[in-house]
Amino acid sequence: QVQLVESGGGLVQSGGSLRLSCAASGRTDRGYAMGWFRQAPGKEREFVAAISWTGLITFYADSVKGRFTASRDNAKNTMYLQMNSLKPEDTAVYSCAAASQGSSRAPPNYDQWGQGTQVTVSS
DSSP states (O other): EEEEEOOOEEEETTTTTTEEEEEEEESSSOOOOOEEEETTSSSSSSEEEEEEEESOOEOOOTTTTEEEEEEEETTTHHHHHHHHSGGGGOOEEEEEEETOOOOOGGGGGGGEEOEEEEEEEEO
């Protein structure tokens, strides 16, 4: 198994930027694809971005495309989510997840989850 810990959340004004990190430990040699998801109060968890083990394949939710960028540094066992042009509707708890079967938009395809980090965007 792999353990995941997110960091980098916080309070930012609309139009601002944040970079989230997801540090992995444990069986990081297994070649996990990774994903970012978010959940706002009273709403279901939604897909944000995914990145393949090599980092060569990324895909995004339409709501964040062009504003968010997922990347990873496997030497550091860390994945990142650069979030630019943030909007109040981006406010949510952001969680990273690891998938042993490849990148996906579907939460059930992910095996391990982090605890999440709060992102709040003020208007």
